[in-house]
Amino acid sequence: MIASVHSLPDVITFVVASALMMVGAVSVIVAKNPVHSALSLIMTFFGVAIAFVEMDAQFLAAVEIIVYAGAIVVLFLFVIMFLGVDRDDVVGEPLVGQRSLAVLGVGVTVAGVITMMAHAGWVTGVSALSNRGHSLGGGYSNVNDLGTAIFTTYIYAFEATAALLIIAVVGAVVLARSDRPRENDEEIA
Amino acid sequence: MTIPASWFLIVAAVLFGIGAFGLLTRRSALIMFMCVELMLNAVNLTFVTFARSLQDIGGQAAVFFILVVAAAEVTVGLGIVVAVFRRRHSVSVDELSELKG
Incomplete structure (x- = not known):
């Protein structure tokens, strides 16, 4: 049904990228071992990079892998191994009801953001704002566009x-x- | 037809929510920094989505600068974590209550 409206490769790419992001993000906050969290973080970054490629941001996808997955996660792993904190932090809830309150607050925030996006016409009514700055994909490559914007504007x-x-x-x-x-x-x- | 922007925006919102939940519930300063990275990536995804739907490279330029700021933030943050661990032998934020009145 969905694939008849949108091209199937695009849908598959989106589903794979989203699955990588969601699974990686959940296991970052669930994993007991900080090393596993850092490795799950790499998974999330790969999902984000796939989404960037899907949206014609090839340079940022490469930078995402090089800087985030390459440099930042390695820095995390260095600090984890340097400090030897591969054990669990505090188990349970030191503050009573913290987790349920966090679920409530985050749920309200995310639901509010999504509702706002659905009703405010941000996604559909954007054409009036377009082409104010450097346009995207004006016949050159993405690196060319981005480099021109960064080194001029x-x-x-x-x-x-x-x-x-x-x-x-x-x-x-x-x-x-x-x-x-x-x-x-x-x-x- | 390409994927609509709203799909990516919803994924980014959920990713931001997961990061925010981890930031609120986890105690280890290292994991909290990772959750901040998750939230930053959700924002990056939103920026790139709008760069595509508005056909404006400015969104991608913003992501470029967010990357630089995130790298700087992680560098200084992990430096603070190392300094705190030297004194307290723990990275749990619950034990950092010296400034409590």
């Missing part, structure tokens, strides 16, 4: 990210640095 934001990354690296080094080498230096001096 968003050039100041792009330069600011350079500063942000430097600050983040310096901050991480300062935060994670051990105090022991300094004591050794004083002893030597």
Whole structure:
């Protein structure tokens, strides 16, 4: 029924991507072992990357895999193994009713967002807003479009990210640095 | 005919909800960071969906910047986790109550 309206490969791609995202996301929050959570996170990222390819965002799909699945999850795994926190955190509910309240709040939020999308015409009434910025797929590749937009319209934001990354690296080094080498230096001096 | 944008928006909303639920219920700071990543990815998916339906590359540019900010956030956040673990030998956020009045 659905496949008669939409092309079957697109539907299959969507279902596979969504299944990867949902299964991965649920097992991130269910898994007892943080390493399993991190590996499930990779699964979710692959699902998101498939969805990006489906929506003609090929560059972002590649970056999603390289940066998220490649760098960020490896950073998580490094910290997990560095700290040796492969055991379970607190079992049960220290705060009474926290889980049911969380289900309630999240359910209301998600249902509200979906209802809003269904009734506000965001999805159907978008054509009036289109083509204000750089258009998508104007005869060039996705990388070409995205590169042109980032290096012209968003050039100041792009330069600011350079500063942000430097600050983040310096901050991480300062935060994670051990105090022991300094004591050794004083002893030597 | 391609997949309608609303399908991806609903998936993104559910993904955001799963991430928010994990952030609210899990105690380990590491898992909470992973849930933040889940929520960021849901937002990324929404941005790309609207970039397609509006035919505007700006949505994809926003995802690019979110990626950079997420990388910076994880770097500093995990640095804080390592620093906290050195002092407390635990990454459970329940035990970080030193500022409680």
